[in-house]
Amino acid sequence: MAESSPVRFGILGCANIARKVSRAIALTPNATISAVGSRSIEKATAYAKENGYPSTTKIYGSYEAVLDDPEVDAVYVPLPTSLHVKWAVLAAQKKKHVLLEKPVALNVKELDVILEECESNGVQYMDATMWMHHPRTAKMKEFLSDSQRFGQLKSVHSTFAYLGDTEFLENNIRVKSDLDALGALGDAGWYSIRAILWTTDYELPKTVTALRDPEFNEAGVILSCGASLSWKDGRVATFYCSFLANMAMDIVASGSKGNLRVHDFVIPFKENVAPFYTVENSWFGELAKSIHPAPSEQQVNTDLPQEALMVAEFSNLVGSIKGEGSKPEKKWPTISRKTQLVVDAVKASIEKGFEPVEIIY
């Protein structure tokens, strides 16, 4: 029964974020770490030890070696964005399923190369947007989809920011033009854009207009920016992303009948329980002296952290392909590509002096 054997992951590189995903793989019943590769075998060896990799893990001094290992089913790719197209394409060609860190590519043209290669090789593609897999996300979606409680979406605002210190702002790959040229837009804006598309059931906006006066570092990498999105039916969305503001991870959605608010959508305050806030049919009290009701808190428990649920979902899909000959699930490449299209539109709007950019799908 091939579908019952765990999916064997190869990890490309020793990124910090891979520590979290490595732990997630260890926590996930249907996944296991099979190999790790780094340009330095010493680094890979130390990394495997530090992160408690199984003793059976194969340690390689190159990414290629991981891709050539027949005992690797899938790769997790946390490399700098500029390297994604090369390594994700090569992985797909070697028939490895691809769990790709975000931002997934520098632009949709690059992403399309990756997605086409994954499709033609019959491998599953998924971006590593962890919050999509938290059970809270499904619960919030239930509320947003409830025509009686939330009604029709009218407006949504999202913020994802965190404050980079001097070390981060000078040396982190996220602010290096040759490694992660999208800066805060790719790293933080990616989540807010995904959140907005998630509220619209992935219906792309007609127009994207960057907010004026983003902040850049000396190399021209975005440190803070934002945009407004509009759908031609009165629905609007705005977002702000930044490496220069205290951490905020907000979605505030207004429907015709209710409101949804969440303040830790990317990473919950707590690992095992996550809150969100809903309110419905709000109105003025007598003489408009008060309004009611106040929003109520909903708590959603989870046994496994969201990153482990992501690994589990990805591994389920890989298992079905391996074991049952299923086709890859198209939802994940589709929403990844839509997110990238909006990222690209924000960037284009900034480059065009904050002109509106139409999204062509």
Next chain:
Amino acid sequence: MAESSPVRFGILGCANIARKVSRAIALTPNATISAVGSRSIEKATAYAKENGYPSTTKIYGSYEAVLDDPEVDAVYVPLPTSLHVKWAVLAAQKKKHVLLEKPVALNVKELDVILEECESNGVQYMDATMWMHHPRTAKMKEFLSDSQRFGQLKSVHSTFAYLGDTEFLENNIRVKSDLDALGALGDAGWYSIRAILWTTDYELPKTVTALRDPEFNEAGVILSCGASLSWKDGRVATFYCSFLANMAMDIVASGSKGNLRVHDFVIPFKENVAPFYTVENSWFGELAKSIHPAPSEQQVNTDLPQEALMVAEFSNLVGSIKGEGSKPEKKWPTISRKTQLVVDAVKASIEKGFEPVEIIY
């Protein structure tokens, strides 16, 4: 001691909102209702009775008669916006202090006529933006001004929306082009714009750009809209206002060190205690599996509702002018005019096809 005798209010018209302010005057030690005028004396008589006005209240069949009454010190003007310039100017000329409902004018040109008349007649002007007077507002401002806790303002988003029913959307003065031509922008957007300016210590933005595709009624009155504001130093603000979405009254402000959130800033959920939420120095937990701290709730009690505190503040100023020969306080006309400038810029941007509009002060 003239300053210890209560300020005697005349009420112009029998608007619904005046019921709330009438109660506020009754609750305020240094204010009293002296007169009410309506185009129909029967209506004014019934209104005075329904609202428990003192038996000494003079009932008039015209607004002029209220302004001509020497025992009226100040007027509260809750008339439709299109009538403000006429009646506020006349009131000032009759040396009555002016508490003016918002939106205060159809445009800054009209407002300037009012403000100049108030200034040249030495009367106090204040717009009836009640939340400015809640002690919560001062507490929130303390947080925003704290360079250690909040740091430097980076981004702020505000929403004020409520859902008009069919009756409202067809007949309310707020959607009538001849009465309140600014629609949701004047009625709801006013508050969000004020909130944004409040977070910037009333520093006007450099540029205002309306969000694309506002909603209008058949008469061309705005039912929903929004805008982005930018300050040339990376600070950005966005807002959404609407008669077509469930009630939301949000300010979400991101500083370099902390965040402020409030969800009932215009009218608190409860009259005697109002919450807001702060968080400081947020960061990732180990392996970025969580973030901390979670925001904490602050509660601010008030003995008097915010509208009574507004009446008290206005009456204090009027009392000082009457009793001590003080000059009118300039803060209130100044922030009213700045709010109107941004309202005008949003409207101009909509009319110019969502082009950015520079604010000239």
